[in-house]
Amino acid sequence: MPHRAWIVAGAAFVILIGAAGFRAVPGVLIDPLHAEFGWSRATISSAVSINLVLFGLFSPFAAALMDRLGMRRVVVCALILVAAGSGLTVFMTSSWQLLMCWGVLVGVGTGSMAMTFVATVTGRWFVKHRGLVSGVLTAAGATGQLIFLPLVAALATEHGWRTPAVVVSACALAVVPLVLLCLRDYPGDVGLTAYGARGDEREQRVGPVAGGATARALRVLREASRTPAFWLLAGGFAICGMSTNGLVGTHFVTAAHDHGMPHTTAASLLAVVGIFDVAGTILSGWLTDRVDPRLLLGGYYTFRGLSLLFLPSLLGPDVQPSMWAFIVFYGLDWIATVPPTVALCRDRFGADGPVVFGWVFASHQIGAAFAAVGAGAIRDSLGDYRLAWYLAGGLCVLAALMSVSVRANREPETSR
Known part of the structure; x- marks a missing residue:
């Protein structure tokens, strides 16, 4: 019988598939919402922007809440928020309701099941193969994109945008029983040690702190922000977000449609990115166990920047071999940055x-x-996305330089 850690990792994989798919849905619905309500693309992109901000900003608080309340409780509440946010959109009549539903409710819900969930699961349940498992769980995001994007595009085309909104709500609720059945907070809760742990290694638990999860999350931020490593990692990862979820994840379908490509074809291409991202992220996790994570990040950002600089010349009504080359190359690099970034945070800040x-x-x-709103504004004012692709490509080169500048020796851990 496999170690219980693999069962927990399997449940986490399914949860992360859903979280990624739920968050990615609005990018496919920009044109249908624009057609029905007449809202500008910048306005609709603002809902995506709020979603993205809360998806990230709530993550550290979710990590602290998982320490205080447990992973199961936090994830179940998150799934209920996603179901409510997606389901309520079918009744909306004003743009502020879109901002509240897809922006706030879905943003907070998916943010509670974001990449910090990966760091928490791997940190608690694995000693051996941490990098590889981080890569596999991170790849769940690509798998969610692969499953949801073509389905949402097809449903929106055939039945209108309300049908996929209801489907997302139902899928979120369907995952709840799996969480209750399979997910456990610590190996010690079921009389085990972490996978690969020695018998004399004690389980690290974070006990209650004064002020609760919010106080701990803010304290960790205050102490970590005193180190150069934190700012270099945060700056590079900000550019990572600009060049993936914010730009390509949100606007690729619309940009391709501007050049005559059908929505379903463009969404399928974005899903193919997810196929190769699964392989690229798992490989990145394997490499993170063996290669300096700083060098991996430097290479990933450099090649991503170069690919984005070429993208404007590849868009057209038909999918040419050069576009397939971009999809494969970009897919391998999409979120390969996560395992080495998780490893650097764990190495330099310990249990925090x-x-x-x-x-x-x-x-x-x-x-x-910023990229989601900025690219929408560029499209509204200039008529195309060309400037957005060039800016993102240049910033990726900057992210590469920041990543290799992280100190090789470990920063002092924040106090616990």
Whole structure:
């Protein structure tokens, strides 16, 4: 019988598939919402932007809440928020309701199941193969994109945007029983040690702190922000968010449609990115156990920037071999940055690493939010996305330089 850690990791994989799919849905619905309500793309993108910001900003608080209340309680509440946020959109008549539903409710819900959840699961349940498991769980985000995007695009095309909104709500509720059945907070809760742990290694638990989870999350931020490593990691990850979720994840379908490509074809291409991202992120996790994570990040950001600089010349009504090359290359790199970033946070900040990564991930989503709104504004004012692709490509080169500048020796841990 497999170690219980693998069952927990399997449940976490399904949860993360859903979280990624739920969050990615609005990017496919920009044109249908624009057609029905007449809202500008910048206005609709603002809901995506709020979603992205809360997806990131709530992550460190979710990590602290998982320490205080347990992973199961936090994840169940998050799924209920997603179900409510998605389901209520079918009744909306004004843009502020879109901001509240897809922006606030879905943003907080998915933010509670974000990459800090990966750091928490791997940190508690695994000693051996941590990097590999981080890569596999991170790849769940790509798998969620692969499953949901073509389905949402097809449902929106055939039945209108309300049908996929209801489907997302139902899927979120369907995951709740799995969480209650399979997810456990610590190996010690079921009389085990973490996978690969030695018999004399004690389980690290974070006890209650004065002021609760919010106080701990803010304290960790205050102490981590005194180190250069935190700002270099946060700055690089902000650019990561700009160049993935904020720009490509939100606007690729619309940008491709501007060049004559059908929505369903463009959404399918974005889903193919997810296929290759699964392989790329798992490989990145395997490499993180063996190669300096700083060097991995430097390479990932450099190649991503170069691919984005070429993208404007590849868009057209048909999918040419050059576009397939971009999809494969970009897919392998999409979120390969997560395992080495998690490893650097854990290495430099110890038991506070998941919460620190939560704040680093918050910067990722703030960057994504700026790109989501900024690219929409560029499209509204200039008529195309060309400038947005060029800016993102240049910033990725900057992120590469920041990543390799992180100190090689470990920063002092924040106090616990």
